[in-house]
Amino acid sequence: MTTTEPTGSAPRRGRGRPGYDQAAILRAAVELFNRKGYDATSMGDLAKELGLTKPAIYHHVTSKEQLLSQALDDALDELTAAVTAATGDRAGQTAYERLREVVRRSVEVLVAHQPTVTLLLRVRGNSGVELAALERRRWLDDRLAALVADAVAEGALRDTVPPALVSRLLFGMVNSLVEWYSADGAYDPAMLADAITVIAFDGLAKHAA
Amino acid sequence: MTTTEPTGSAPRRGRGRPGYDQAAILRAAVELFNRKGYDATSMGDLAKELGLTKPAIYHHVTSKEQLLSQALDDALDELTAAVTAATGDRAGQTAYERLREVVRRSVEVLVAHQPTVTLLLRVRGNSGVELAALERRRWLDDRLAALVADAVAEGALRDTVPPALVSRLLFGMVNSLVEWYSADGAYDPAMLADAITVIAFDGLAKHAA
Structure with missing residues (x-):
């Protein structure tokens, strides 16, 4: 599974982590859906949460609905x-x-x-x-x-x-x-x-x- | 309590109803919050649901948060x-x-x-x-x-x-x-x-x- 380095804007996961794979993106998405509500959560919100760019997320998943x-x-x-x-x-x-x-x-x-x-x-x-x-x-x-x-x-x-x-x-x-x-x-x-x-x-x- | 006539666009409540008072707007808002999620519901959605204009709703309530x-x-x-x-x-x-x-x-x-x-x-x-x-x-x-x-x-x-x-x-x-x-x-x-x-x-x- 490929991984993606977080951008510098939100390095929340501590140093030395290899970045995000699809499973980690899914975990973060579920946490965000539960906290904000699925309909109120955008892929932009998810990118921000992870400190990734939107293209980096779309490298792993095709849509918000796929994550759901x-x-x-x-x-x-x-x-x-x-x-x-x-x-x-x-x-x-x-x-x-x-x-x-x-x-x-x-x-x-x-x-x-x-x-x-x-x-x-x-x-x-x-x-x-x-x-x-x-x-x-x-x-x-x-x-x-x-x-x-x-x-x-x-x-x-x-x-x-x-x-x-x-x-x-x-x-x-x-x-x-x-x-x-x-x-x-x-x-x-x-x-x-x-x-x-x-x-x-x-x-x-x-x-x- | 004042009432407001629905506009013609969504006369869902049957004829002869006197329109909406604050309690009826609150009931509709709660139903919509439960169905769509509070954060994902706008006052525009509520107006549409009731067939009212937004100013007509703001005649009765000051904000979405007040309804909540x-x-x-x-x-x-x-x-x-x-x-x-x-x-x-x-x-x-x-x-x-x-x-x-x-x-x-x-x-x-x-x-x-x-x-x-x-x-x-x-x-x-x-x-x-x-x-x-x-x-x-x-x-x-x-x-x-x-x-x-x-x-x-x-x-x-x-x-x-x-x-x-x-x-x-x-x-x-x-x-x-x-x-x-x-x-x-x-x-x-x-x-x-x-x-x-x-x-x-x-x-x-x-x-x-």
Whole structure:
């Protein structure tokens, strides 16, 4: 992968760095999209942020939309892998066990890919790229709702709340991580995954049992 | 309150309407901010959306930031009332009872004020108005975390998850409503409030007890 030297105007990355490759430009773009909003961010803003000229950036990427597409794929590919693993044919595992596992794996994905998942969760469908991402999210949501329904049908989950609503609330709690989790924060991913699965499945209240 | 007739270019509201007052302009602005992003929305966009001229809008509001400030206050005033009611001195109520009640009331506020709460939850601190709103959110978060800590100290909540984390996850689940709830949807507010309190406090799993 080719690299590009930053211009002198914003040498923010410390000395001795070899410059920017496509992955570093993508990381900076995602950070900027999350901070300013995708629509409000221009390629000129990105160039300024990186201390590069616009031609130097276009040496690596064809458009702002390409950066968005790559970022959303990063999040969606990981989430799809987690959901596919949990919803596939798994001999000997109940739907309930697979649901607990997909919650745990989703937390791990959100923690490891927080910037791109944050961007994904803010997508509103303002372009073809965004609509395609929403389509993939919907596919994931449908799979997860079906898994919840299976766990209810097994008799493992309470049946007083509709499965589609359970799925929305459960993953609403999981997804809310991206709003405040940061890798230098107080919680390690395994502890977070434990906390979320315990709260969601076993509840916050101490039970008389 | 004065009203302004729409120009002929976008008569979207049906005949016989008296035009727009400040509240209607605010509602349209919030909808547009949520759809396009606040930074990416101009007063020209808002005028176009309403079929008004820009001077007609400036007859009612002084700036885009004033609209943002009013919208954020709408959400924050309601949430503050809910939290203050639950965290004040309430003879005879345990912290656990007050926590369950504030969860329920928060759901009601989110449902009744979904557009302005959505806007609030997306604020990132890009201006003085946004920083002031974040400050008020932080005050609410601190109050809620203290209430969770009290409920743990009472022995009502499990003590294996730190109270600050419980508070984040609990209200992360509540706040996730704004991403998908809509008033014409399948769930009525009381049923939603029940579902959320049951999942959060009693858990999804059927307990052997």
